[in-house]
Amino acid sequence: MKPHTSLHTVELQTVSYVSGPIIFVDQALGIHSGEVVEVVSPDEGVRRGQVLEVNRERAVVEIYSGTRGLDIASTRVRLSGDTARFPVGTGLLGRILDGNGDPADQGPPVMPEAFWDVNGLAINPAVRRYPSEYIETGVSAIDALNTLVRGQKLPIFSGFGLPANELAARITTDARVVGHEEEAFVVVFAAMGITHREASFFRRHLEESGRLNRTVLFLNLADDPTIERLLTPRLALTTAEYLAFERGYHVLVILTDMTHYCEALREVATAREEVPGRRGYPGYMYTDLATIYERAGRIHDHPGSITQLIIVSMPDDDITHPIPDLSGYITEGASGRHHRRGQSLRNRPAPSGVRRRVRAAVRPPGSGPVDCGGSGPGLGPVWHVPGR
Numbered sequence: 001m002k003p004h005t006s007l008h009t010v011e012l013q014t015v016s017y018v019s020g021p022i023i024f025v026d027q028a029l030g031i032h033s034g035e036v037v038e039v040v041s042p043d044e045g046v047r048r049g050q051v052l053e054v055n056r057e058r059a060v061v062e063i064y065s066g067t068r069g070l071d072i073a074s075t076r077v078r079l080s081g082d083t084a085r086f087p088v089g090t091g092l093l094g095r096i097l098d099g100n101g102d103p104a105d106q107g108p109p110v111m112p113e114a115f116w117d118v119n120g121l122a123i124n125p126a127v128r129r130y131p132s133e134y135i136e137t138g139v140s141a142i143d144a145l146n147t148l149v150r151g152q153k154l155p156i157f158s159g160f161g162l163p164a165n166e167l168a169a170r171i172t173t174d175a176r177v178v179g180h181e182e183e184a185f186v187v188v189f190a191a192m193g194i195t196h197r198e199a200s201f202f203r204r205h206l207e208e209s210g211r212l213n214r215t216v217l218f219l220n221l222a223d224d225p226t227i228e229r230l231l232t233p234r235l236a237l238t239t240a241e242y243l244a245f246e247r248g249y250h251v252l253v254i255l256t257d258m259t260h261y262c263e264a265l266r267e268v269a270t271a272r273e274e275v276p277g278r279r280g281y282p283g284y285m286y287t288d289l290a291t292i293y294e295r296a297g298r299i300h301d302h303p304g305s306i307t308q309l310i311i312v313s314m315p316d317d318d319i320t321h322p323i324p325d326l327s328g329y330i331t332e333g334a335s336g337r338h339h340r341r342g343q344s345l346r347n348r349p350a351p352s353g354v355r356r357r358v359r360a361a362v363r364p365p366g367s368g369p370v371d372c373g374g375s376g377p378g379l380g381p382v383w384h385v386p387g388r
Helices: 140-145 164-174 196-209 232-245 258-271 285-293 322-330 352-362
Strands: 010-012 015-019 022-025 035-040 046-055 058-063 076-083 085-088 096-098 114-117 132-136 148-150 153-159 185-194 215-221 250-256 305-314 336-339 344-347
Touching: 035 058, 085 232, 114 232, 148 305, 153 164, 153 322, 164 185, 164 196, 164 250, 164 305, 185 196, 185 232, 185 258, 196 215, 215 232, 232 250, 232 258, 232 285, 232 305, 250 258, 258 285, 258 305, 258 322, 285 322, 305 322
Parallel strands: 096 215, 153 305, 153 336, 185 215, 185 250, 250 305
Antiparallel strands: 010 076, 015 022, 022 058, 035 046, 035 076, 046 058, 085 114, 132 148, 336 344
């Protein structure tokens, strides 16, 4: 991830407080929420960060690589005047990146075709296309009971200790759009908070399957900075948006494990000394998750699509826990469940409107009209593709 450079540089040496991955900057005139900054440590090392909040003349800055070694007296904050942007392009296909978007496969830097804002833009409801043309995952429980439709978002709720990562890896290599094999279909895979063993498994599985050249792999390890975990899914979705809406690819985005993401969100909220919500998670977690899940969809007059498959580990196998509970609300309840009983993937009933939409998506051509009923796909504010 790289900010745009400027000939005009502003530095602030007014750090007043350090807490976890967060620093507080006083007299922060001219600083903006969401702005990318460079934090210069006492040994002249440079770390990247982003402004989370501006309250009058005090700014809250999160530092991606942590605050170890920083002190209040000599730490400087250098402003960039721009938001976080990620260099995107078709050269990302076949590459393995870390959670910060830097190459992790000992390959050369990616030649960017554009720099896109990592926060993305939601899709205008008026230009959304109806989800259709189901994606065959190779997992019969999903294909038959909770069909994954192109442009949809589908979570899989897993009990801890079950092979959710193996399931995600299998779908990565086996997924295809039935009847449209000649169209460009790629996978963007983002793993958050995984161990080195799991990262090695994903690398080896993709290399042995021969699908690595059609995949972009983001790996955020458990020993990486926690704050980096909040960035990883946004980098993956920014890559997917460019491939889908600029290059016409059909993109399947697999996010695992969103529970690790939410735990990182809670840790940052605690460092900011915010009032906790349910079970200590921040009250805005629903909104934060929606900014990720609602980036799936299809757009009129654009051939590409973004489909999300989300792995969510249920703490204590509790489906009423805030993370699976809110994920189910945002994704319209069309959810799979990887259940401990019998080590099998079992279906969680979806609302009738969702079931009717799935049946409509998989009906063979020429079988006549179907009453899809129910509400439409997930909606958000505005996406304007040209001139992004």
